[in-house]
Amino acid sequence: MIPRELIGTAKVPGGVELKLIRHGEDHVIMVDANELMSSRLGGSEEALAVMACQRLKKGSAPRLLIGGYGMGFTLRAALQVIGPEGRATVAELVPEIIDWAKGPMAKLTDGCLDDPRVELIQGDVLEAIKSASKRYDAILLDVDNGPSGLVRPDN
Numbered sequence: 295m296i297p298r299e300l301i302g303t304a305k306v307p308g309g310v311e312l313k314l315i316r317h318g319e320d321h322v323i324m325v326d327a328n329e330l331m332s333s334r335l336g337g338s339e340e341a342l343a344v345m346a347c348q349r350l351k352k353g354s355a356p357r358l359l360i361g362g363y364g365m366g367f368t369l370r371a372a373l374q375v376i377g378p379e380g381r382a383t384v385a386e387l388v389p390e391i392i393d394w395a396k397g398p399m400a401k402l403t404d405g406c407l408d409d410p411r412v413e414l415i416q417g418d419v420l421e422a423i424k425s426a427s428k429r430y431d432a433i434l435l436d437v438d439n440g441p442s443g444l445v446r447p448d449n
Contacts, residue, residue: 296317296318297317298315298316298317298322299315299316299317300313300314300315301314301315301316301321301394301398302314302390302393302394302398303390304388304389304390304391306387306388307387307388307418310325310326311325312324312325312330312388312390312391313325314390314394314398314399316398320332320333320334321333321365321394321398321399321402323364323365323391331364331365332365333365333399333402336365336367339364339365339367339368339371339436340367340368340370340371341371342368342371342434342436343358343360343367343368343369343371343372343375343434344371344375346358346372346432346434347372347375347376347432348375349432350431350432351431354431355376355377355379355380355381356376356377356380356381356431356432357380357381357382357383357428357429357430357431358372358376358380358381358382358383358430358431358432358433358434359382359383359384359385359419359422359423359426359430359432359433359434360372360382360383360384360385360434360436361385361419361422361433361434361435361436362385362386362387362419362435362436363384363386363391363392363395363414364391364436365395365399365402365403366395366399366402366403366404366406366407368434368436369382369384369406369407369412370403370404370406372434373406373409373411373412376411378411380411381411381412381413382411382412382413383412383413383414383415383422383430384407384412384413384414384415385415385416385417385418385419385421385422386414386415386416386417387416387417387418387419389416392407392414392416395407419435
């Protein structure tokens with residue numbers, strides 16, 4: 295049996311505690327006993343980016359706002375389809391998520407946060423929307439795992 299190793303914890307502002315677990319080569323972010331996200335499962339996040347970008351004007355340089363970084367699946371998929379002139383802004387509420395992306399999950403994230411097309415905002419995506427000085431062609435929200443707020447009641 296492959297042991298699970300606790301890598302780090304993070305308190306979601308106004309919400310629960312997250313735990314980053316390593317399980318062999320995989321990473322899992324847990325909320326209590328619930329698996330919030332796993333490095334093994336990113337299909338829905340990737341589909342969110344691809345399907346949203348398919349609806350945008352062809353040949354344009356889209357500007358995306360992605361709410362929630364998670365494990366970076368949505369961002370990585372978006373970067374593959376927006377082209378060299380496209381831009382992606384990511385708003386992540388939990389600073390430790392970004393630390394984990396640049397640290398223990400760096401291999402998984404494939405350097406996408408260092409892409410020059412990416413702007414990272416550490417904060418609430420709602421505030422990023424309210425304070426935006428520019429328009430976005432698409433806003434992709436992946437801030438929880440369902441219609442009710444597991445991570446934060448405000449979601």
